[in-house]
Amino acid sequence: MQVIIYSTTTCPYCKMLKDYFDEKGIAYLEKLIDQDEAAKEEMETVSGGFMGVPFIAIEKDDGTKETVIGFDKGKINSILGLIDGDVVTA
Incomplete structure (x- = not known):
């Protein structure tokens, strides 16, 4: 899995x-x-023109891609397979 965070140096939510x-x-x-x-420019392409941060692009091991706008912990946990904040292992 590859996770890319697009951020800025001054963004508190990115931190x-x-x-x-x-x-x-x-x-x-x-x-x-x-x-x-x-x-x-890469973020603009991946996000479809959205320029807010943080913006997360996730490519899973099966090749599927997901994006998350902002620090949406619920969506992040769902995509990454986290339950109650812990990594789920199969």
Whole structure:
């Protein structure tokens, strides 16, 4: 699974999201759209023109792709298979 967080250096919700992923052991790649024009253009393409942060793009191991706008913990937990904040292992 690949998780990309599009964020900015000044976004408090981006920091909360990264802290949450760190706490849960979820690996991610951060792309700072306020410092990297290519990352900004990539986000615009992936998001269909949405430019708010945080924006999360997730590609699962089966190749399916999901996106999350904002720090939506419920949606994130559902997509990543987290229950009560813990990783579900099969």
